[in-house]
Amino acid sequence: MAHSKNNQSGEMPSLIPPHGGYRDLKSYQMAEIVHDATVVFCDRFIDRRSRTHDQMVQAARSGKQNIAEGSMASGTSKKTELKLIGVARASLEELLLDFQDYLRQHGLPLWGKDHPKSKEVRKLAYASDRSYLTYKIYFESSPETAANTIICLIHQTNYLLDQQLRALEKEFLEGGGFTEKLYHARSQMRNRSKGSWNTPKKT
Numbered sequence: 001m002a003h004s005k006n007n008q009s010g011e012m013p014s015l016i017p018p019h020g021g022y023r024d025l026k027s028y029q030m031a032e033i034v035h036d037a038t039v040v041f042c043d044r045f046i047d048r049r050s051r052t053h054d055q056m057v058q059a060a061r062s063g064k065q066n067i068a069e070g071s072m073a074s075g076t077s078k079k080t081e082l083k084l085i086g087v088a089r090a091s092l093e094e095l096l097l098d099f100q101d102y103l104r105q106h107g108l109p110l111w112g113k114d115h116p117k118s119k120e121v122r123k124l125a126y127a128s129d130r131s132y133l134t135y136k137i138y139f140e141s142s143p144e145t146a147a148n149t150i151i152c153l154i155h156q157t158n159y160l161l162d163q164q165l166r167a168l169e170k171e172f173l174e175g176g177g178f179t180e181k182l183y184h185a186r187s188q189m190r191n192r193s194k195g196s197w198n199t200p201k202k203t
Contacts, residue, residue, distance in 0.1 A: 021071065022067060031064040032064050034063065034064075034150060034154055035064045038150060045143045069084050082165065103148070111152070
């Protein structure tokens with residue numbers, strides 16, 4: 001809408017659209033909770049000197065950080081944004097497997113989607129202003145409950161990221177990237193300059 005108004009007034013549309021604001025993204029909010037919960041889980045149940053501890057914490061951090069970096073890059077490169085959101089998605093998938101491995105290796109059950117506690121956790125997705133505290137009673141419970149709760153949240157985060165990726169791909173295909181927009185803007189400026197030179201002066 002804003003672009004159409006600018007065009008009617010003869011002004012050039014803004015090349016760099018609004019970007020950042022990642023803290024308002026549901027995917028980032030969920031990834032932040034997953035990261036905080038993973039740090040607590042690893043400190044409680046996995047040897048801090050082990051490689052697994054570092055890998056899980058880094059995967060959780062990568063999920064969160066790449067969503068933020070992708071959002072910041074979106075103003076000048078949709079391609080970079082797509083890539084970083086894809087990296088975030090892959091990092092969380094790696095983390096998901098780590099938690100599933102933990103349950104299997106320790107003889108603990110993996111909750112199905114119809115498990116009563118799974119349903120409890122999923123319902124919290126509708127709570128306003130969710131944070132680590134929203135799930136604290138689950139995160140700081142037994143390793144079975146904590147791991148399964150984090151697994152539920154990773155699934156929810158990945159669902160949001162899949163939607164985000166589809167929307168970004170569609171936007172990129174329909175609107176092009178920053179380079180294309182820059183080319184069109186420069187072409188438009190050149191055409192306007194030529195038009196002003198060719199306009200006969202009033203006598």
